[in-house]
Amino acid sequence: MLRRSLLLLSAAALAAGTFSAVRPAQAAWPERTITIVCASGAGGAVDVTTRIITDHMAKTLGQNIVVQNEPGAGGTLAIGQVAKAQPDGYTLLTIGPTVGTIKELYPNATVDPVRDLQPVTIVGQTPMVLVVNKEVPVTDYKSFLAYAKAHPGELTFASNGRGSAGHLAGSLFKKMANVDLRYIPYRSTPQATTDLLGGRVSMIWLSSLGNLGTSGEVRPIAVSITGERWKPFPNLPTFDEMGLKDYEATTWVSLHAPKGTPAEVVEKLTTAMNAALADPDVQRRFDQIGIVKPRATGPVFLTKYLHDEIEKWGDILRTTKDTD
CATH class of the missing domain: 3.40.190.10 (Periplasmic binding protein-like II)
Incomplete structure (x- = not known):
């Protein structure tokens, strides 16, 4: 009986040791290179914004970040690749405003941004x-x-x-x-x-x-932005100030993870993004090419923003018949 009790205690201790070994590994994310699938060709607004931000995020997170361009099919190719990845924080997505139009423009697409992605944060926006x-x-x-x-x-x-x-x-x-x-x-x-x-x-x-x-x-x-004038074109009026009130259309860039990514990973990504946006050198690089910092960041804001964009552009594209 004593021997059996000792064996049970040893097994319990081993199990406890196993769990204690697992938890630090999870908490240590990231432990290896992160890949960001960019739903844009090289040199486009989404790609440039992604690379400026990831340069800084890599330093904050202490790991390399590789940007992989996957343009085409309205972003559905990139979304599909990320949606199929393990939800462990090592495969992410950056995408432009097409993420809010897939339902309307690609009704037969096998991907669904709301179903397949975990919103992380908005990165920035570029007016036109x-x-x-x-x-x-x-x-x-x-x-x-x-x-x-x-x-x-x-x-x-x-x-x-x-x-x-x-x-x-x-x-x-x-x-x-x-x-x-x-x-x-x-x-x-x-x-x-x-x-x-x-x-x-x-x-x-x-x-x-x-x-x-x-x-x-x-x-x-x-x-095409509301509020103050765009820094690269200070002498050019906005549609809003010319009388088309609240007219705004920008290349807004957002960061997503596969659905099911742990909340603590999403939080670390948001923290790293906020650190990048607060960095003077990042701001200088944004100003040079006209990228405007987002009004707010984080998964809660992006989730609502994406919902609103899907509704907004669905209505616009249906009524203007510009879906062909």
Whole structure:
């Protein structure tokens, strides 16, 4: 009997030792390299924002962070890859505003952002400038709006594909301003911009103008953010201040994990993100390319924000019929 009792005590001690060995390993996350699947091509607003932030987050978390670009299919490819990953915090997703349009634009998609992802935090947002071809007989927002209303269906706007920020900005403008514009999707922003310069499309919403702004071939009209003016274009008015109240369409970037990721991992990621956003060097790099820090961070805010975006863009895209 005594021997049996000793054996039971030894087994219990071994089990306790096993649990105590497991718990520190969980608490020590991260213990290896983290991969962030970026639902954007290299050099795009989502990609650039991701890389600025991850440089700092890697230092805070004490592990390397690898960014893997997985563009295409409105973000569904990237979401699918992350959704199938282990919910252990080592495979994450950054994605732009397409995350809020998948239900409407890709009704047959096998992925569902709400079902498959755990929201972590918003990373940042980049406003856009509406630019029109120089042959469009307008000089400012007032004359542009008047011309668009007087010539329904004549003007066209382009973007780098369905669900992109430029697509959503144009569709939102159509609804809020009550104008009839025709949407023309392209495979990439450079292709759309080439046709803008060639006069084959009338306008485009862009997050960066580069040499376009000084080319003399286009006219900047307004900026797609509410509140104060955008730092890269301090002399250009916002749609909001020109009378289109509350008009805002940006390339907002968010960070997600697979559904089921432990709450403590999500908390550590949010803390690392907040540390990055508070860093002066990150802010300087954001300012250089026009990224605006989010109004709030964390999973609770992002969950509500995503819900609101899904509702907002579903209504916009259905009523403007810009889903084809």
